[in-house]
Amino acid sequence: MALEVLTTDDLREFKIELLEDIQKLLKKNTNSPEKRWLKSYEVRELLNISPGTLQHMRVSGILPFTKIGGTIYYDHGEINELLQKNKQSY
Template sequence: MTAIELITTEDLRIFKRELLDEIKRIVQVDGSSSTNKWLKSIEVRKLLKISPGTLQNLRINGTLSFTKVGCIIYYKLDDINKLLEGGLQ
């Protein structure tokens, strides 16, 4: 027989805090390191001077890698710089 564990609301709050901390660590929104800086779609479109459709095509054909957190898509600044230099494949 398997023991039953109850999950309390405090357990869920702790899990939420840990999850948010981990997401922040991965995304590093603060941009403390230029190689790990992540940009949102609108920032990438302004930087590259492209339309939303063009950015979507870059994602679809694999030209520009991305990470999706919830409903927000993030792009590495380093990857964008490589794309601009013609070195990203």
């Protein structure tokens, strides 16, 4: 039975590869949202807008929403469509 010796360089290389794999997985998960329905605070953070601007977008019909009880939900897909529709190229 042959013995294989691990050096500190081997461990360091393994650590670097492992960290790179973890970073790829994290990046992959942050690009595709898991949640379909977002609450108001999440939409405000996503679009970097104020509560008043979000309310204006709701009232004027720019951004569709669903209200259940006192909580307002927004479809992530509709937000993406809105962004694509209003995309500007200079």
